Structure formats: C-alpha cells, structure tokens
Amino acid sequence: MRMLGALSNKLRDAMDKLTGKGNIDKAAIDDLTRDIQRAMLSADVDVALVLELTERIRKRASGELPPGLTRKEHIVKVVYEELTDIMGKAKSIIELKPKKILLCGLYGSGKTSTAAKLARFYQKKGLKPFLICCDTVRPAAYEQLEQLAKKIDVPFYGEKGEKDPSRVLKNALKKAGGDVIIVDSSGRNALDSGLIDEIKDINKILGADERILVIPSDIGQAAKQQATAFHEALGISDVIVTKLDATAKGGGALTACYLTGARVKFIGVGETPEDLQQYDPEKFVSRLIGFADLETLLEKARSVVDEKSAKNIMKGDFTMDDFLMQLESINKMGSMSQILDMAGLGKTVAKKGNVNEQEAKMKKWKFAIQSMTRAERSDPEMINSSRVRRIAAGSGLKESDVRELLANYSKIKKMMKQFSPGKMKRGGFGALFKQFGM
Ligand SMILES: Nc1nc2c(ncn2[C@@H]2O[C@H](COP(=O)(O)OP(=O)(O)O)[C@@H](O)[C@H]2O)c(=O)[nH]1
Numbered sequence: 001m002r003m004l005g006a007l008s009n010k011l012r013d014a015m016d017k018l019t020g021k022g023n024i025d026k027a028a029i030d031d032l033t034r035d036i037q038r039a040m041l042s043a044d045v046d047v048a049l050v051l052e053l054t055e056r057i058r059k060r061a062s063g064e065l066p067p068g069l070t071r072k073e074h075i076v077k078v079v080y081e082e083l084t085d086i087m088g089k090a091k092s093i094i095e096l097k098p099k100k101i102l103l104c105g106l107y108g109s110g111k112t113s114t115a116a117k118l119a120r121f122y123q124k125k126g127l128k129p130f131l132i133c134c135d136t137v138r139p140a141a142y143e144q145l146e147q148l149a150k151k152i153d154v155p156f157y158g159e160k161g162e163k164d165p166s167r168v169l170k171n172a173l174k175k176a177g178g179d180v181i182i183v184d185s186s187g188r189n190a191l192d193s194g195l196i197d198e199i200k201d202i203n204k205i206l207g208a209d210e211r212i213l214v215i216p217s218d219i220g221q222a223a224k225q226q227a228t229a230f231h232e233a234l235g236i237s238d239v240i241v242t243k244l245d246a247t248a249k250g251g252g253a254l255t256a257c258y259l260t261g262a263r264v265k266f267i268g269v270g271e272t273p274e275d276l277q278q279y280d281p282e283k284f285v286s287r288l289i290g291f292a293d294l295e296t297l298l299e300k301a302r303s304v305v306d307e308k309s310a311k312n313i314m315k316g317d318f319t320m321d322d323f324l325m326q327l328e329s330i331n332k333m334g335s336m337s338q339i340l341d342m343a344g345l346g347k348t349v350a351k352k353g354n355v356n357e358q359e360a361k362m363k364k365w366k367f368a369i370q371s372m373t374r375a376e377r378s379d380p381e382m383i384n385s386s387r388v389r390r391i392a393a394g395s396g397l398k399e400s401d402v403r404e405l406l407a408n409y410s411k412i413k414k415m416m417k418q419f420s421p422g423k424m425k426r427g428g429f430g431a432l433f434k435q436f437g438m
C-alpha cells in the first residue's frame with residue numbers, strides 16, 4: 001500500500017528528479033527544497049515547520065561532504081534524516097507485559113476500531129487481551145465492539161443500556177481476565193470539561209498504565225490542539241494516528257503530534273483489526289520516499305550515475321567528458337584509498353604504496369581534460385602532436401602526461417565497449433582502476 005498517496009508521490013518525484021540529475025549545483029538543491037516544501041505544505045504540515053525543515057535541508061545539502069559520499073548521496077541522506085526527524089525521530093517501544101490501556105479521543109476518531117486492532121496486536125504477540133466497552137453514549141457502541149471482539153476471538157465486556165461508564169468499568173474489572181485490558185470510551189472533545197472529568201474518573205478506576213489518544217489523521221494540524229488538551233487533562237502516554245491510508249493530511253497530524261512531544265506508537269492503516277502498524281519514523285519516511293531503507297536509497301543514488309555512463313558507453317560514445325565525469329565522481333566520493341577499499345583493491349595498492357601517486361595522476365588528467373576544446377573532448381582521436389603540445393602548455397603539464405591520459409582513455413574506451421551494462425554496474429570503478437594499471 002502506498003502510504004499517504006499524494007505526499008508520497010510528490011516526495012518520490014522530488015527525489016527521482018534529484019537522483020536523475022547528472023550535476024548537482026545550487027539550482028538543483030533549490031529545486032529540491034522547493035519540491036519538498038510544496039509536498040509538505042500540501043500534506044497540511046505546519047508552515048513554520050516546513051520552512052525550518054527545508055532551510056536545514058538546504059544548509060546541510062550544500063555543506064561539507066562526509067567522506068565516502070558523493071554530493072547526490074549526501075543530499076539523499078540529508079533529506080531522509082531531516083524528514084525522519086520531524087516525523088518523530090525514533091521508533092516507539094512496545095512493552096509485551098500485562099497492562100491496562102485506556103483509549104480516548106474525539107468522536108469518530110477510530111477508538112473502537114483501534115481497541116480491536118490493539119487486542120489483535122497483543123494477541124498475535126502471545127498475550128491475552130480483554131476488551132471493555134465504556135462508550136455509553138453512541139448508539140450501538142456495544143454491538144460494534146462486541147462484533148469486533150467476536151471476529152478476533154477476544155473476550156469482551158459491556159452493558160447494554162447502562163448510562164454510567166464508571167459503573168460499567170467497575171463491573172467489567174470484576175469479570176476481566178487476561179493480560180492486556182483494553183478500555184474503549186465515548187468520543188469527547190478535549191475542550192469539554194464535563195466530558196474530561198468523566199474520563200478522568202474512568203482513568204482513576206482503571207489505573208491505566210497507558211492512556212492512549214486516538215487521533216484521526218484527517219484532522220491534520222488540528223491534532224496539535226487536541227493532543228495538547230488531552231495531555232493536560234489526562235497525561236497521555238502515547239498517540240495512535242488512524243486513517244493514514246485514507247487522507248492526504250497525515251503528514252500534518254504526525255508532525256503536529258511530534259511538535260507537542262506526544263509519541264506516536266501505532267498508526268492505523270485500514271478498517272480491519274489487522275490494519276495496525278507499530279510506528280517507526282525511519283521506515284515510514286523510507287516508504288514515503290519509496291525505498292525499503294536508507295541503504296537502498298543510497299544505492300539508487302549511486303546506480304543512476306553508473307547506469308547513465310553505462311548507457312553512453314554501450315553506445316560507444318565514451319567521450320573525454322564521460323572520462324572527466326568518472327574522475328570527478330571519484331574525487332567527490334572521497335580519497336582514493338577509501339575508494340580503493342570499496343573497490344576491494346585497498347590492500348594490494350597500499351602495499352605498493354602508490355595511492356598518492358595515483359591521486360596526483362588523476363588530478364593531472366583532470367587539468368588536461370579541462371584544457372581540451374569541446375571538439376577534442378568528444379572526439380579525442382583528433383588530438384595530434386601539436387594539440388598535445390597546446391593542451392600540455394594550457395594545463396601546465398608535461399606532454400608525456402597528456403599522452404599517458406590519451407593512452408589510458410583509449411584503453412578504457414576499448415574495454416568499456418566489451419562490457420555489458422550489468423557488468424559495468426557491478427564492476428564500476430574497480431574495473432576502471434585496473435585499467436589505470438592498478
Ligand atoms: N480507512 C480507515 N478507516 C478507519 C480507520 N480507523 C477507523 N476507521 C473507520 O472510521 C470510522 C470510525 O471508527 P470508530 O472506530 O467507530 O471510531 P470511534 O467513534 O472513535 O470509536 C469507522 O467507519 C471505521 O471503520 C483506519 O485506520 N483507516
């Protein structure tokens with residue numbers, strides 16, 4: 001299931017646009033932050049929070065590169081980390097032990113469905129749940145929970161027709177067995193003091209270990225006000241955000257909860273008792289952006305470069321520009337010795353002690369390529385002796401350096417033509433290095 005449809009689509013598009021770009025410059029970063037802004041605002045995330053978020057992304061994206069990452073990979077990582085941050089940072093902890101849970105929240109927020117979902121969750125973990133209906137207001141509240149309880153085969157207590165929830169609860173607790181006692185309550189607004197007193201009484205009788213606020217994600221940023229008011233009245237221990245499968249405003253609800261300091265423990269993603277997931281901000285963001293985790297996200301950022309050059313090379317047009325791009329991405333990725341480690345060549349080369357030498361060589365080649373004309377770059381065959389002389393003079397190198405570059409270029413070009421794209425992806429830079437005589 002695609003979480004939060006519209007937000008997910010927009011974030012995926014933004015990330016695809018970035019990872020598809022050959023060159024990441026200031027304009028590309030501006031473009032990305034604008035796309036993320038639009039996506040978050042349309043998901044009803046607080047404006048100030050969105051601006052803070054994108055400012056942090058912009059700053060970190062153009063900031064110093066951590067060793068071993070290309071600019072593109074770095075940005076992908078930054079976006080992932082910053083989004084995870086405003087979506088709640090860390091995964092909640094769920095204790096698998098006997099406990100009493102009280103559910104509260106607005107009318108229609110999903111309390112009764114969530115009561116059954118929680119019972120099912122703990123049942124699957126091997127605990128014995130017990131469901132109690134303390135909603136004495138809504139017509140057929142009793143039947144609704146009774147039916148759900150039957151469906152998942154969990155014991156249930158309620159009193160049809162009784163108007164006082166405290167009395168129902170007292171009777172229920174006399175009968176209740178099991179490890180995890182889950183109490184469903186009537187819908188109430190946190191700003192209604194009469195109804196809040198009522199649930200305070202229920203909480204006192206129950207002695208709840210967890211007071212869970214159930215918030216429907218379609219209320220968006222209004223979640224903030226409800227979460228704050230319920231927390232002041234009752235001391236909310238956790239939040240469950242429901243209906244994330246059915247709204248575009250879920251980003252607003254999730255970030256609003258986080259702003260109030262409330263921890264989102266589970267999310268509701270459908271109407272059946274099975275549709276409850278433990279909330280994990282990292283996983284959630286990964287799924288929003290469309291990847292299993294940060295690692296696969298980074299792999300994607302890497303593979304686009306490889307695929308692009310592989311395509312060019314397969315067509316047989318491995319130009320000096322491609323060669324320069326490869327050299328530059330090697331530079332961007334960090335020092336040679338790190339790259340060599342990644343390519344599995346670290347030890348061999350370190351023994352020979354020529355890492356620095358190779359790094360210096362690559363720098364020289366870069367200068368030489370930069371001194372070539374556009375025509376020379378796309379068709380290096382035309383570079384005759386007089387052109388070699390000019391390029392050497394222009395880049396401050398020896399003619400032999402330029403010749404060595406040309407010789408290596410031809411060698412690599414020839415080799416590339418024999419490569420299948422699959423091999424290119426796997427062999428990557430390691431294969432290139434071998435051709436540099438390493
Ligand atoms: N799509 C979807 N619907 C939900 C979810 N949770 C609850 N609902 C639906 O929302 C409506 C109200 O839910 P209910 O549990 O009766 O809310 P309550 O009034 O707070 O007890 C019902 O139609 C539920 O099926 C959810 O996570 N996703």
Ligand SMILES: [Mg+2]
Binds near residue numbers: 111112185
């Ligand atoms: Mg209900």
